[in-house]
Amino acid sequence: MIPVNEPLLTGREMEFVEECVRTGWISSAGRFIEEFEAHWAAYCGMQHGIAVSNGTTALQIAVESLNLKPDDEVILPSFTIISCVLAVLYNEAVPVLVDVDPSTYCLDVAQLEARITPRTRAIMPVHIYGHPVDMDPVLAIAKRHGLVVIEDAAEAHGAEYLSGHDGPSPVWRRCGGLGDLSTFSFYANKLITTGEGGMVLTNDGTVAERLKSLRNLSFRSEQRFLHTELGHNFRLTNMQAAIGVAQVERIDEIVARKRWMGQRYTERLSGLPWLQLPTEMPWARSVYWMYGLVIHDDTGMDAVEFAQRLRAEGVDTRPFFLGMHEQPVLLNRGLFSGEQYPVSERISRQGLYLPSGLALTEGQMDHVCEAVRQVLS
Ligand SMILES: Cc1ncc(COP(=O)(O)O)c(C=O)c1O
Missing domain, CATH: 3.40.640.10 (Type I PLP-dependent aspartate aminotransferase-like (Major domain))
Structure with a gap:
């Protein structure tokens, strides 16, 4: 894995x-x-x-x-x-x-x-x-x-x-x-x-x-x-x-490597129509801490199913955060009652992140991209 x-x-x-x-x-x-x-x-x-x-x-x-x-x-x-x-x-x-x-x-x-x-x-x-x-x-x-x-x-x-x-x-x-x-x-x-x-x-x-x-x-x-x-x-x-x-x-080396990894994932995964890849705004230099994917609603697949299918291909992932207004411990304290944050809700449901650690090899990244492609084909 x-x-x-x-x-x-x-x-x-x-x-x-x-x-x-x-x-x-x-x-x-x-x-x-x-x-x-x-x-x-x-x-x-x-x-x-x-x-x-x-x-x-x-x-x-x-x-x-x-x-x-x-x-x-x-x-x-x-x-x-x-x-x-x-x-x-x-x-x-x-x-x-x-x-x-x-x-x-x-x-x-x-x-x-x-x-x-x-x-x-x-x-x-x-x-x-x-x-x-x-x-x-x-x-x-x-x-x-x-x-x-x-x-x-x-x-x-x-x-x-x-x-x-x-x-x-x-x-x-x-x-x-x-x-x-x-x-x-x-x-x-x-x-x-x-x-x-x-x-x-x-x-x-x-x-x-x-x-x-x-x-x-x-x-x-x-x-x-x-x-x-x-x-x-x-x-x-x-x-x-x-x-x-x-x-x-080693921070300069680490940042350069992480930026390279993020860009490499983007090159390999762009073109797949069902995915939203991480953005980099013109005013930003992202370090792609974790490389997140948001899978489109119209695939009929949510992040839980996507993660299970990637796991079957040998790829571990983590789900996106769950919005603060959807946390039972906070709702039970009377916070955020009835509040809705549609973007947060959608990306929580549809988002996960791929292996992104510094120790990841190029071969492993290729395997991950192939697995994503397989699951979505
Ligand atoms: C945005 C953000 N803030 C705070 C924290 C908390 O850091 P720690 O786990 O070191 O307490 C994290 C942990 O991942 C985080 O992602």
């Missing part, structure tokens, strides 16, 4: 982890933590990185740093992982959904402003499957309404956005360097992995200090065991950061 993802740890990961073990720096202090934070923040064009235990806790403390009050609202896409909604709910605020764009599967910016109310405090755009959100209009709307933008870049390491693309001097900027705050996941299926791990990025030194305190039980620098705020243990270990530093050394 060709797996959806296998991590590729072919750089200095082992050497750096060995150093942690040899020197005894195995916990959450040590040189690799700071190096990882500094390297990743610089790569994304941000000043401060705060490494945490995973992408969900990164979102949680990013939202916490906004000091929201109950009933304050955060706008986010319906089509995303539950971590985004959890981060809002754990801060006792209210998640408000927007449907997604039918070609990028990212938050539909044309529908965004209509969701703003006097209680809106922040917008959380999510770069889905490695393709950037159209950030210019998001940032313009946020500025007009005095809102904070938390970019969830968990799936978009190294993806780039042509900032100012409708203006006179557009510039390519990396995802994770576009909002007020951004968050990453370094789970094993991500472009950069630390096994489990995450990071928040910001340009604001005061916010960075607060985030460092929140991840570490809110110890205070002046008097260690005096607490004035409820904190968390969201620390990353030096050993995980050691893997991260080795991974970041």
